[in-house]
Amino acid sequence: MHSNSEVNKYLEEGLNFYGLGKFKQAIECWKKVLEIDPNNSLAKDYIESAGGTVDRETAKPPSRLEVPPVRTTKPPPPSPPPPPPEPDRRTKVTAPPTEPDREAKVISPPPKPEREDRFRREMPFSKEIPEEPLPHVRDVPPLPEPDLEDKLGLAKSFFAENQFEQAMEIFESILQEEPDNLDVQGYYEMARSQQLKKYKSEVGDLSQIPRVSKSQSEILQQDLDHEEGFILSLVDGSLEYNDLFSLSNMDDFKTYRIICRLLRQGIIEV
Numbered sequence: 001m002h003s004n005s006e007v008n009k010y011l012e013e014g015l016n017f018y019g020l021g022k023f024k025q026a027i028e029c030w031k032k033v034l035e036i037d038p039n040n041s042l043a044k045d046y047i048e049s050a051g052g053t054v055d056r057e058t059a060k061p062p063s064r065l066e067v068p069p070v071r072t073t074k075p076p077p078p079s080p081p082p083p084p085p086e087p088d089r090r091t092k093v094t095a096p097p098t099e100p101d102r103e104a105k106v107i108s109p110p111p112k113p114e115r116e117d118r119f120r121r122e123m124p125f126s127k128e129i130p131e132e133p134l135p136h137v138r139d140v141p142p143l144p145e146p147d148l149e150d151k152l153g154l155a156k157s158f159f160a161e162n163q164f165e166q167a168m169e170i171f172e173s174i175l176q177e178e179p180d181n182l183d184v185q186g187y188y189e190m191a192r193s194q195q196l197k198k199y200k201s202e203v204g205d206l207s208q209i210p211r212v213s214k215s216q217s218e219i220l221q222q223d224l225d226h227e228e229g230f231i232l233s234l235v236d237g238s239l240e241y242n243d244l245f246s247l248s249n250m251d252d253f254k255t256y257r258i259i260c261r262l263l264r265q266g267i268i269e270v
Contacts, residue, residue, distance in 0.1 A: 007033050011042065011182065018050060019189045027052040042183065049190050148174060152184065159187060164195035192253065199256035202263070204270075206241040210259075213269040222265055231258045235268055 014029035027050050033043035034054070044054040146154075155170035171188040175181065212219075212235055224232065227250070234244050241259070248255045262268045 007036055007040065008182065010036075011046070011186070014043075014046060015186055015189050018046070019193060021193070023050045023052075026050050042186070046186060046190075148177065156187065159191055162194070164191040164198070167191045168195065196253050196256065199253070199260050202260050203241060203256060206245070208270045209237065209240050210235050210244075210268045210270050211237040212267065214267050219267060222267060227254070228258050228261065231255065232262060232267065235262075 010029045010033045014026040014033075017023070017026035017029060027047050030043040030046045030050075030052075033040050037043075047054050151170050151174055155167045155174070158164070158167035158170070168188060168191045171184050171191065174184050175188065178184065212232070219232070231244060231248060234247055239247075244259065245252060245255050250258075259268075
């Protein structure tokens, strides 16, 4: 009887081959898993992702890698209606002045500053206006943070839609909390491999010579990080893409990602 460690060994070996682009060797490793455990849904998913075929007629429980529906976060409870406005205390119902009063008093309008001071003196209720937010605004609870199951479901949805960059960001955040999660590691490696293919297609021939297409002031507005700034500093109009890869001291995936971002932002062109 074979132990789980032997199954995990072939799964990890297949992932290593897959990350190097050796899909045939990866499929062979995962088929060894099926020889040990014919119902291993993880190996079947990996084989199909690498372009191989498997027999799924064998009865098996639902795969834990099937993409669950993305659950949306419950909306916060509706805010209670705002309190009714206070009645205007300035409104006073008084009887119209009699004719003798109009003749007896002729008052010229006071200057503006005096009228404003008198308004403040005659409006004591203005001090009652609250300075703090209304209670129904303060009492709204913050939105809950998505749990790992929600993150994994969202990442798998991005993966199924070939949005590998978004999927990788979520997989990386999950691996920070669960670094030994084999399922997430497998999906991350496959997403990384597929995204590298997209980067290579976007950059094209590495013998091309890129050049800076924006002014220094425009570049400063892009808020580049130090790695992006370093790659940009190598672009002098005479070096090929191949030279940038040789001088970057980064792995090919990261260098491709930075070059693609600079191209998308219009900072460099060929």
